[in-house]
Amino acid sequence: xxxxxxxxxxxxxxxxxxxxxxxxxxxxxxxxxxxxxxxxxxxxxxxxxxxxxxxxxxxxxxxxxxxxxxxxxxxxxxxxxxxxxxxxxxxxxxxxxxxxxxxxxxxxxxxxxxxxxxxxxxxxxxxxxxxxxxxxxxxxxxxxxxxxxxxxxxxxxxxxxxxxxxxxxxxxxxxxxxxxxxxxxxxxxxxxxxxxxxxxxxxxxxxxxxxxxxxxxxxxxxxxxxxxxxxxxxxxxxxxxxxxxxxxxxxxxxxxxxxxxxxxxxxxxxxxxxxxxxxxxxxxxxxxxxxxxxxxxx
Numbered sequence: 139x140x141x142x143x144x145x146x147x148x149x150x151x152x153x154x155x156x157x158x159x160x161x162x163x164x165x166x167x168x169x170x171x172x173x174x175x176x177x178x179x180x181x182x183x184x185x186x187x188x189x190x191x192x193x194x195x196x197x198x199x200x201x202x203x204x205x206x207x208x209x210x211x212x213x214x215x216x217x218x219x220x221x222x223x224x225x226x227x228x229x230x231x232x233x234x235x236x237x238x239x240x241x242x243x244x245x246x247x248x249x250x251x252x253x254x255x256x257x258x259x260x261x262x263x264x265x266x267x268x269x270x271x272x273x274x275x276x277x278x279x280x281x282x283x284x285x286x287x288x289x290x291x292x293x294x295x296x297x298x299x300x301x302x303x304x305x306x307x308x309x310x311x312x313x314x315x316x317x318x319x320x321x322x323x324x325x326x327x328x329x330x331x332x333x334x335x336x337x338x339x340x341x342x343x344x345x346x347x348x349x350x351x352x353x354x355x356x357x358x359x360x361x362x363x364x365x366x367x368x369x370x371x372x373x374x375x376x377x378x379x380x381x382x383x384x385x386x387x388x389x390x391x392x393x394x395x396x397x398x399x400x401x402x403x404x405x406x407x408x409x410x411x412x413x414x415x416x417x418x419x420x421x422x423x424x425x426x427x428x429x430x431x432x433x434x435x436x
Contacts, residue, residue, distance in 0.1 A: 142205065143262075143400030144387045149250070150203035156195025164191070167234050190223045202254075210263045213254065221247050258399045276300040277367040283322035285333075285346075287312070296322060297343070299367070301360050303336070307345040314338055320348060324363050331356050 165175035179187065198216035201209040221244060228240040253259060281296040285306060294308035304320065312318070316335040323329070337347030350356070391397040 142203070144384060145398055145400055146202060146205065146259075146262075149253075150199040153195045153199030153202060156199070157192045160191045160195070167239065186223075190220065194220055194223075205263055207264060210254070210260070214251065217247055217251055256399060262400060274301040275364070275368070276303075277364065277372045279367070279372065281322055281324060283320055285321070285348075286319040288316075291321070294345070296320075297345070299360075299364070301350075301357070301364055303333070303347065303349045304331075305339075305345055305347050307343055309344055310346075311338065311340075312346065317351075318348070320350075325366055327359060327363065329356065329359050329363070331360070 161176060161179070162172065164179070165172045168175055170178065179191065183191075194216050198213050198220075201212035201216070224235070224240055224243050224247075227235040228237065254263075276298045277300070278298050279296060281299070283294050283296045283306060284291045285294055285308070286292075287310060292308060292310050294306040294310070296304050296306050298305050306320065312335055314335055314337065318333055318335065320331045320333050321329070331348075332351040332353075333348040334351060335346050336349045339345050339347065350360070352360070387397050
């Protein structure tokens with residue numbers, strides 16, 4: 139299972155617990171018992187008060203955990219509303235919600251917003267390619283291929299492949315954003331995939347990360363190829379960052395201080411050794427696929 143970055147998951151969980159923290163803080167500041175405070179809020183609180191205490195922060199947590207393009211706007215809006223609510227409480231109930239309390243809560247809110255404004259955090263919300271937990275399985279292979287350079291076709295080796303992209307080993311240098319076509323043959327299927335260079339790797343294994351620009355035909359072809367790789371038991375390239383396990387992440391954080399900011403990889407490169415696929419006849423693969431379909435139908 140691919141887990142989202144643990145800092146994001148933990149922060150989202152804290153926001154989900156926001157109603158508990160808010161009501162406990164309200165009861166403490168009001169010098170009331172917890173249950174008495176809850177009864178008072180539900181009996182005398184306005185709809186705005188109830189929404190702010192019990193809905194606003196879980197909504198922010200949901201936006202954080204979703205990690206979509208809309209998440210950032212929803213989160214910032216929720217935090218702005220929460221901060222304004224604290225300001226109103228200070229203005230109208232300054233004997234309970236004192237200035238030091240208002241400053242402290244505002245400081246916490248600003249700190250949390252600043253965290254999400256960090257480039258490594260913010261980019262994951264706006265660039266779907268960086269969300270490795272959403273990516274399709276990427277299979278390790280070594281497959282001779284050609285890619286269309288600026289003037290001619292250039293030989294290369296494809297080191298890994300997924301439905302959405304590939305990494306090719308080549309010393310040739312092109313600019314990020316260069317549009318090309320990747321040619322290769324696999325299981326007697328000749329494929330020409332329009333692609334865009336989204337990453338240029340100059341260290342370690344030199345090569346290019348490609349993102350495919352699919353047509354309906356190429357999408358079907360590549361799905362068939364990746365189905366075959368999965369059927370043949372090809373090894374998937376590990377896309378989880380170190381610390382994907384909560385225990386390992388916690389230990390690494392305590393020992394090295396690293397891990398508070400999500401480790402997000404936007405490139406499809408792989409420095410690992412790749413295995414040559416155990417090629418079988420395309421007919422055998424299709425027979426297996428047909429047999430499975432017949433079994434399901436039965």
